[in-house]
Amino acid sequence: MLKIWSMKKEQQKAENAEGAAGGKKKKVTAAQLRVQKDLSELSLGSTMRTEFPDPDNILSFILYVEPDEGMYRGAKFSFTFNITPNFPHEPPKVQCREKIYHPNIDLEGKVCLNILREDWKPVLNLNAVIVGLQFLFLEPNASDPLNKEAAEDLRTNREGFKRNVRVAMGGGSVKGVLFDRVLK
Amino acid sequence: MASTTVYPGSEPARWKYLDRIRTRAGPFTDGDAYDGSMVAEAMENMTVLVIGAGGLGCEILKNLALSGFKNIHVIDMDTIDISNLNRQFLFRAEDVGKYKAEVAARFVEKRVRGVKITPHNKMIQDFDEDFYMQFQLVVCGLDSIEARRWINATLVNMVDEEVEDSYKPLIDGGTEGFKGQSRVIFPTVTSCIECQLDMHAPRAAVPLCTLASIPRQPEHCIEWAHVIAWDAEKPFPSLDKDDPEHITWLFKKALLRAQEFNIPGVTYALTQGVVKNIIPAIAATNSVIAASCCNEALKIASNCAPSLGYPNNNYMMYSGNDSIYTYTFKHEKKDDCPVCGNLARELQVDPAWTLGELVESFATRPEAQLKKPSIRAESKTLYMQSPVSLEEATRPNLDKTLVELGLSDGEEVGVTDPAFATVSFKFKLKFKKTE
Ligand SMILES: [Zn+2]
Numbered sequence: 001m002l003k004i005w006s007m008k009k010e011q012q013k014a015e016n017a018e019g020a021a022g023g024k025k026k027k028v029t030a031a032q033l034r035v036q037k038d039l040s041e042l043s044l045g046s047t048m049r050t051e052f053p054d055p056d057n058i059l060s061f062i063l064y065v066e067p068d069e070g071m072y073r074g075a076k077f078s079f080t081f082n083i084t085p086n087f088p089h090e091p092p093k094v095q096c097r098e099k100i101y102h103p104n105i106d107l108e109g110k111v112c113l114n115i116l117r118e119d120w121k122p123v124l125n126l127n128a129v130i131v132g133l134q135f136l137f138l139e140p141n142a143s144d145p146l147n148k149e150a151a152e153d154l155r156t157n158r159e160g161f162k163r164n165v166r167v168a169m170g171g172g173s174v175k176g177v178l179f180d181r182v183l184k
Numbered sequence: 185m186a187s188t189t190v191y192p193g194s195e196p197a198r199w200k201y202l203d204r205i206r207t208r209a210g211p212f213t214d215g216d217a218y219d220g221s222m223v224a225e226a227m228e229n230m231t232v233l234v235i236g237a238g239g240l241g242c243e244i245l246k247n248l249a250l251s252g253f254k255n256i257h258v259i260d261m262d263t264i265d266i267s268n269l270n271r272q273f274l275f276r277a278e279d280v281g282k283y284k285a286e287v288a289a290r291f292v293e294k295r296v297r298g299v300k301i302t303p304h305n306k307m308i309q310d311f312d313e314d315f316y317m318q319f320q321l322v323v324c325g326l327d328s329i330e331a332r333r334w335i336n337a338t339l340v341n342m343v344d345e346e347v348e349d350s351y352k353p354l355i356d357g358g359t360e361g362f363k364g365q366s367r368v369i370f371p372t373v374t375s376c377i378e379c380q381l382d383m384h385a386p387r388a389a390v391p392l393c394t395l396a397s398i399p400r401q402p403e404h405c406i407e408w409a410h411v412i413a414w415d416a417e418k419p420f421p422s423l424d425k426d427d428p429e430h431i432t433w434l435f436k437k438a439l440l441r442a443q444e445f446n447i448p449g450v451t452y453a454l455t456q457g458v459v460k461n462i463i464p465a466i467a468a469t470n471s472v473i474a475a476s477c478c479n480e481a482l483k484i485a486s487n488c489a490p491s492l493g494y495p496n497n498n499y500m501m502y503s504g505n506d507s508i509y510t511y512t513f514k515h516e517k518k519d520d521c522p523v524c525g526n527l528a529r530e531l532q533v534d535p536a537w538t539l540g541e542l543v544e545s546f547a548t549r550p551e552a553q554l555k556k557p558s559i560r561a562e563s564k565t566l567y568m569q570s571p572v573s574l575e576e577a578t579r580p581n582l583d584k585t586l587v588e589l590g591l592s593d594g595e596e597v598g599v600t601d602p603a604f605a606t607v608s609f610k611f612k613l614k615f616k617k618t619e
Binding site for chain 2: 026027030032033036050051055056058085
């Protein structure tokens with residue numbers, strides 16, 4: 001079957017008189033190439049930086065966020081980014097590594113950000129995700145909560161919520177839950 | 185010469201006519217090169233993948249089994265719903281709730297002796313390239329564009345120019361109401377699904393003025409109720425398309441409007457269909473398209489006649505809207521296709537170069553002209569201009585030679601540059617022969 005493949009091979013041989021050595025050569029995957037492109041376009045500013053535990057594996061890295069305004073300023077948060085071979089058809093998997101008091105981040109570190117879930121589109125890039133995360137610290141959103149108690153707190157008593165955020169960031173406990181110290 | 189050879193595993197009566205086509209040279213076969221005696225055996229040794237076991241998939245599985253393919257796999261993650269039974273003819277009432285792939289496979293195996301069908305109750309994305317490597321042919325009967333794009337990108341990416349087995353022809357069928365298409369894709373050689381995305385433009389919306397002033401079809405009356413009357417009267421706080429009470433309200437409104445303009449045909453089911461954007465699945469369209477797809481599969485596998493795909497026509501459009509009409513044409517491959525347009529180009533390099541010299545050379549090469557290139561191989565990050573942490577980690581590589589970095593002749597590298605946000609390059613390193 002498939003005479004066409006022999007034709008294609010003929011055509012390539014003509015173009016490339018010296019055939020390369022046999023064996024399957026490693027090819028850059030579509031996900032890798034896309035992540036490479038996204039990383040080279042990243043604008044992190046002064047409040048964020050990345051860390052690659054294995055620089056040869058760019059599909060897995062840590063993002064540090066240090067908000068310089070809003071109620072989370074003065075702290076340092078970190079997120080793991082894990083990107084599947086289906087990227088950009090699938091969003092990156094992002095998780096907060098610290099236990100923090102935030103309406104859109106639960107105690108296990110799961111992040112509720114629309115573009116990481118239902119609103120993800122392949123045209124979006126890692127920069128969009130990073131901007132989204134940064135925004136969560138500037139404008140925590142009570143209408144779409146993962147931590148319902150924190151959301152309720154923010155909605156009903158904004159000043160009290162702010163105080164609780166400071167307590168939690170200092171490593172204290174809020175409503176019986178002990179949080180990680182993230183203040184610098 | 186006409187022969188009555190009986191091939192292993194085939195029942196002479198069932199395969200008599202098929203064997204006439206695939207074992208004899210005819211006006212369409214390639215003269216002396218055609219060896220009919222090998223075809224049946226070759227087809228029996230082939231493994232074909234069918235994606236989707238729904239309306240099209242049921243037809244495709246049955247057709248492939250009756251075309252002489254003996255090893256078939258089928259992937260579908262869905263279970264059988266009672267509404268499938270009118271056209272997905274491999275399923276019976278007692279199968280409701282079971283996996284489509286499994287039930288379809290067992291049914292066809294029972295009816296066509298000697299065929300082996302392996303079901304996978306999974307998503308195509310659950311499998312990797314190693315899995316897809318085992319097939320010689322992929323036939324898709326899907327209703328999702330996303331899934332098509334995924335399998336297309338996977339098959340294009342699997343192509344290794346030096347490995348003949350890595351080229352998997354993709355035959356894709358699709359139907360929408362009375363319309364359908366079948367197409368053949370030879371990955372990297374002919375126009376791919378991604379090149380043809382514009383063929384799936386969303387249907388044009390009816391202009392609002394037609395809805396407001398001169399409805400001509402029952403659908404216009406329903407859209408009017410949906411878009412205009414609902415907003416004006418707000419019978420419920422928000423429209424729930426699954427709430428029968430809401431659909432009934434729209435249906436009654438549409439019916440009144442239809443009576444006013446003397447338009448017949450507004451029904452509750454049509455209202456539901458228009459509002460939920462449901463296009464009816466037509467069993468006859470599925471069987472026409474599946475027949476065309478499997479015809480191509482037989483032609484590709486046996487060479488008994490030229491198939492769609494190469495070098496000319498690769499796309500067959502079918503419409504049963506006004507009598508029957510088909511149009512077959514060549515859809516051209518796009519050079520800037522994000523999937524098949526970005527194939528690795530050869531790049532002559534000296535293995536004794538340092539990475540720094542290679543990076544600098546990209547600025548002057550006419551085919552690249554990159555000022556700030558970042559470069560990676562499949563399992564090695566060679567040099568990234570940003571972010572800072574990666575730049576620091578990879579900077580020492582600039583002083584190492586390509587050989588010291590473990591790069592080999594024929595290896596692929598990806599090159600990106602923020603100045604060219606929409607493109608990335610793939611190069612295949614060709615080592616200069618050292619004298
Ligand atoms: Zn393409």
